[in-house]
Amino acid sequence: MNTHITTGVWCPTLTPLDAALDPDLRLLNAHLVWLLDQGCHGIVLFGTTGEANSFTVDERRRVLEGVLAAGFSPDRLIVGTGCCSAGDTASLTKHAIASGCPRVLVLPPFYYKGVSGQGTVDAYSREIEAVADARLRFFFYRIPQLSGVDITPGVIDALVERFGSQIAGLKDSSTDRESIEALCLRFGKRLDVLVGSERFLKRALECGASGCISATANVHAPVIRALFDDPTQAAQERATLARDAYETAPMIPALKAATARRTSDDGWSHVRPPLVATHPLGG
Amino acid sequence: MNTHITTGVWCPTLTPLDAALDPDLRLLNAHLVWLLDQGCHGIVLFGTTGEANSFTVDERRRVLEGVLAAGFSPDRLIVGTGCCSAGDTASLTKHAIASGCPRVLVLPPFYYKGVSGQGTVDAYSREIEAVADARLRFFFYRIPQLSGVDITPGVIDALVERFGSQIAGLKDSSTDRESIEALCLRFGKRLDVLVGSERFLKRALECGASGCISATANVHAPVIRALFDDPTQAAQERATLARDAYETAPMIPALKAATARRTSDDGWSHVRPPLVATHPLGG
Numbered sequence: 001m002n003t004h005i006t007t008g009v010w011c012p013t014l015t016p017l018d019a020a021l022d023p024d025l026r027l028l029n030a031h032l033v034w035l036l037d038q039g040c041h042g043i044v045l046f047g048t049t050g051e052a053n054s055f056t057v058d059e060r061r062r063v064l065e066g067v068l069a070a071g072f073s074p075d076r077l078i079v080g081t082g083c084c085s086a087g088d089t090a091s092l093t094k095h096a097i098a099s100g101c102p103r104v105l106v107l108p109p110f111y112y113k114g115v116s117g118q119g120t121v122d123a124y125s126r127e128i129e130a131v132a133d134a135r136l137r138f139f140f141y142r143i144p145q146l147s148g149v150d151i152t153p154g155v156i157d158a159l160v161e162r163f164g165s166q167i168a169g170l171k172d173s174s175t176d177r178e179s180i181e182a183l184c185l186r187f188g189k190r191l192d193v194l195v196g197s198e199r200f201l202k203r204a205l206e207c208g209a210s211g212c213i214s215a216t217a218n219v220h221a222p223v224i225r226a227l228f229d230d231p232t233q234a235a236q237e238r239a240t241l242a243r244d245a246y247e248t249a250p251m252i253p254a255l256k257a258a259t260a261r262r263t264s265d266d267g268w269s270h271v272r273p274p275l276v277a278t279h280p281l282g283g
Numbered sequence: 284m285n286t287h288i289t290t291g292v293w294c295p296t297l298t299p300l301d302a303a304l305d306p307d308l309r310l311l312n313a314h315l316v317w318l319l320d321q322g323c324h325g326i327v328l329f330g331t332t333g334e335a336n337s338f339t340v341d342e343r344r345r346v347l348e349g350v351l352a353a354g355f356s357p358d359r360l361i362v363g364t365g366c367c368s369a370g371d372t373a374s375l376t377k378h379a380i381a382s383g384c385p386r387v388l389v390l391p392p393f394y395y396k397g398v399s400g401q402g403t404v405d406a407y408s409r410e411i412e413a414v415a416d417a418r419l420r421f422f423f424y425r426i427p428q429l430s431g432v433d434i435t436p437g438v439i440d441a442l443v444e445r446f447g448s449q450i451a452g453l454k455d456s457s458t459d460r461e462s463i464e465a466l467c468l469r470f471g472k473r474l475d476v477l478v479g480s481e482r483f484l485k486r487a488l489e490c491g492a493s494g495c496i497s498a499t500a501n502v503h504a505p506v507i508r509a510l511f512d513d514p515t516q517a518a519q520e521r522a523t524l525a526r527d528a529y530e531t532a533p534m535i536p537a538l539k540a541a542t543a544r545r546t547s548d549d550g551w552s553h554v555r556p557p558l559v560a561t562h563p564l565g566g
Contacts, residue, residue: 021409053394056340056370084367086555087339108557110394111336113429115557122556126304146396148431149557272369273405274391274398274432 004210006103006139006169006192008041009224010078011217012049014256015063017270023059025066027267031218031259032072039225040217043072044105046080048146048173049215049252054272057088061095074100078213082107082141086123090130103137105171105213110147120149121158128163137168142183143196144174153186160190171213172196177203184209198224198243202236216243218255219262253278289386289422289452289475290493291324292507293361294500295332297539298346300553306342307550308349314501314542315355322508323500326355327388329363331429331456332498332535337555340371344378357383361496365390365424369406373413386420388454388496393430403432404441411446420451425466426479427457436469443473454496455479460486467492481507481526485519499526501538502545536561 013035016027032043045067046052046060055063064079081092081104093104106127108120128138140159142151151170160167170187172180173196180200184193188208195204195212201224204212217224220242227235246254253271257278260268271277296318299310315326328350329335329343338346347362364375364387376387392398392406411421421442425434434453443450453470455463456479463483467476471491478487478495484507487495500507503525510518529537536554540561543551554560 048394053367054369054392056368056374059368059370084336085339085342086337087342091339109337111331111429112557116559119557119559122559126556146394273409274395274402276399276402276405 003189004192006042006078006194007210009039009211009217009221009228010042010044010194010213011035011040011221012044012047012080012213012215014218014252014259014268015046015050015055016256016259016268017272018267019270021270021272023055023063023066024267025063025070027265028063029067029070029072032067035217035221036076038221040221041211042076042078044078044080044213047105047141047171047213048143049218049255050080051252051272051275052080053083054275057083057091060092064096064099064101068099077101078103078105078139080105080107080141084109084111086126086130089127093127093131093136094133097131097133097135102135103139103168105139105141107141107143107147108149108151110149113148115149117152117154120151120155124155124159125162128159128166134166136166138163138166139169139171139192139194142170142172142174150174153183156183156187156191168192169194169210173213180204181207198227198239201227201239202231202233205231214243215251215255216246219246219258249278250275286472287475287493289325289361289477292322292494292500292504292511293325293327293477293496294318294323294504295327295330295363295496295498297501297535297542298329298333298338299539299542299551300555301550302553304553304555306338306346306349308346308353310546310548310550311346312350312353312355315350318500318504319359321504323504324494325359325361327361327363327496330388330424330454330496331426332501332538333363334535334555334558335363336366337558340366340374343375347379347382347384351382360384361386361388361422363388363390363424367392367394369409369413372410376410376414376419377416380414380416380418385418386422386451388422388424390424390426390430391432391434393432396431398432400435400437403434403438407438407442408445411442411449417449419449421446421449422452422454422475422477425453425455425457433457436466439466439470439474451475452477452493456496463487464490481510481522484510484522485514485516488514497526498534498538499529502529502541532561533558
């Protein structure tokens with residue numbers, strides 16, 4: 001029985017910036033339309049690729065409002081809302097739900113390292129209780145190489161047990177093939193598991209995943225969409241090859257530089273520190 | 284020539300919480316008075332030990348205001364203001380300066396890992412430019428084991444070159460004795476270098492450090508103060524021995540539990556997730 005709701009190829013959009021490094025809504029809205037046209041099933045606003053944590057809570061709220069005001073469908077959005085402080089996470093999550101976007105992607109608090117599974121369960125529980133809204137559709141964000149905190153089966157079980165259908169899924173951006181497959185096999189029927197790289201997509205789909213949320217969908221969504229629609233070995237190899245080019249350099253500046261080249265708009269090359277821009281016409 | 288301004292034993296205070304896990308100003312203000320009485324030269328509000336990143340910008344502002352309203356001298360305070368987003372860091376820093384506390388301790392943006400020195404310089408520069416206040420006295424916060432970002436001599440040189448006397452010092456909470464000594468030797472005459480552990484204090488003072496900012500000053504400031512005042516080998520050994528007990532368990536819950544025992548006030552045992560409380564009467 002396939003109970004998947006959030007499926008396919010989702011793009012964690014880049015966040016274009018103006019010369020003052022403020023979000024450029026004109027470029028962003030044009031990019032989102034283009035991404036859907038390229039075959040993306042939906043968009044994640046403010047993931048790692050979108051430089052989420054380089055923005056304040058107010059900035060993040062205003063960007064979501066600007067995207068929706070431009071007519072983008074909330075049904076095509078997952079909003080990244082996970083911050084270090086429970087207050088910020090709850091505030092952004094409430095705002096997303098009130099804006100019609102109940103699907104949120106939530107980093108665990110990511111300052112302290114080596115925290116226990118119980119601590120992660122406590123942190124997520126406190127946030128979900130503060131939101132207190134049955135409409136919530138919560139996605140765990142597993143990216144231990146940046147957050148320093150793993151999302152283990154035990155953490156997922158505890159939250160599903162406690163919050164039921166409010167727990168909707170998992171984005172697994174770890175790079176550990178073995179544990180990705182194990183999580184797909186264990187939770188793929190119950191939750192929407194989306195892998196963070198098309199490199200793992202064919203195998204993940206075989207193990208029960210619903211799709212992927214991949215940074216490189218910002219530049220080559222069609223090849224990922226083709227793999228999702230017909231997950232052959234040849235399609236996997238084409239997608240992997242396309243991704244390889246972006247894994248040799250800092251990925252976010254490289255994706256922005258590529259978008260600057262594609263659109264002939266240098267504005268796209270800006271990144272917020274601590275990232276450093278790649279020259280858009282370079283390489 | 285000793286040009287040191289911020290010297291001695293500074294305590295990065297714990298942040299006591301009530302049952303709702305909101306800051307308990309009554310307990311905090313009593314603790315700060317006690318810490319000075321124990322021999323601390325000053326207090327760091329909202330360092331790692333104070334669970335800084337588990338609080339929102341508004342919560343952090345209110346706690347500082349509550350401490351000052353209770354009559355605590357701004358001259359005895361360094362305020363932790365470093366967040367992932369430049370907007371939050373600048374906002375907290377402006378608020379601290381406007382409150383009479385120009386000394387701020389600033390984490391680098393800590394979500395992205397493996398960022399370049401240039402990216403760290405860019406991030407700090409953008410924050411300092413946004414603050415735009417010559418009264419600023421900026422302390423680098425080196426704690427790569429949690430932030431994932433190192434503060435190298437090149438980063439310090441670049442910021443000193445650019446911002447002159449606004450760059451006041453460095454808290455070095457790394458655990459790498461060799462690089463700590465190298466930074467003390469290189470910058471100890473020009474900046475106030477405070478080490479993050481009394482374990483390194485005697486040697487650091489010999490290398491030019493101004494003092495320390497140590498979590499365990501929350502429980503045994505007198506033994507650290509004795510070491511600072513008379514840095515003999517015997518004093519170092521006593522301080523190291525006192526610290527050892529707190530390095531075997533998650534330190535922040537252990538320090539809060541110890542304070543709960545000392546004050547016979549269980550309120551002290553609360554921590555914000557993802558930390559997990561140690562039972563105050565245990566162990």
